[in-house]
Amino acid sequence: MQPQRRRITVKELLSKHGRVRSGNNNVSNVRTYSSHARSSAPLSVSLVVALFVAFSVSPSSWAGTTSTPPSIEELRGQVTALQQQAAELEEENKGLRKFLAAQEDAHMYIVVDTESNRLLLRRGNIVLHTAVCGTGSRQFIESETGTNWYFETPMGSFTVLGKERNPVWIRPDWSYVEENMPVPAENDPDRLVRGVLGKYALLLGNGYKIHGTKWTDLLGTHFTHGCISLGDDDLEVVYKSAQLGTKVYLY
């Protein structure tokens, strides 16, 4: 698209310079000028046009306007100031990156998504192992004596506090209540059950563990009493990868 050429009538021009009264509306005989028009204007008009053009585009005419472009010296100053600002920011960012890098932990950690029942072994952005797990059933039971339990996997940041091979399950009270059985004494040997937690267990504190299960068909669902259950193969990988102190994030 061609740019539209600006046409300036002499009347406009003279009016601008106060040579024509504003009340003069007789413009029918006024000649017009454009950059491609062949000029035959008198010298006085040419002078006025020249003055107008020169003062419109010359740097000295910028002085009186609000958008005065900077001088060369000012531009040089701007470049120097911007270079300095950039250097300062680069330095600040370097410091921040250093801080964040220092917090980076090269250790493996465990993440459990209790909504989708997924367990991940991670090291930073790298996923080392993925497993389908079982988490708390989110169900509620109440005993005849009024004691109640809500089976939910806790959320938050935990640490592997212990590692057990061939863990023994100490049946809690709710296990008897669930099966409508009388609750035995705390030290009753009937409470000790072998083989139901799989070959390994990682202890997270407050009785919560990552362990195996007999109910492998239910993995991927919310079926446990709060612990995290894994299939045998996944459990072995997780057990052998985790150390005492390994962080476990449950969300």
Place this chain on the structure above:
Amino acid sequence: MFVMVLLSLILMGAAGGEVSYDERPSLEEQTSALRKRLASLERERDFLLFQKAMYSTDSKYLIMNFTRRTGQLKYKNRVLMDFRFKTSGKYPGRGPQPGMVVLSKKKEGKNDQHTLAFGGSFIMHWKRSDVPTKDAGMQAISLPKKDMLSIYYAMEEGALAYVIH
């Protein structure tokens, strides 16, 4: 006409004779490049400051990369979850403005069709039909159902997300 042009040139020269036009374009170019560099460094600093701040808080947060259409759910400096998302066809642009946004509303829908609204920046869902009409003008992103539900239950209202490109 010749006189006019000649006079113009003379007057222009007389008025601004001290200005070197050889150096100006180069300086302007440098200034422009430096301003862009500064803007980029400032964006990087903001993101680094955000990560530093989140390291010392106890909240989970999201990092949303709208160029790669990937996200991360993080806690301190630990990645809890990676996910991919799709942007709505209606707003296929580069997405919301880079920077920090707040999870302003969690909306529980029927049949797990939950949505998360991040201020006026974007909404997150796994099924488009549940996007409230009043939010229809915002960038909507969709995730697989499992990922969406995990994020929905992991984040509380007021939690933060950071948009990067």
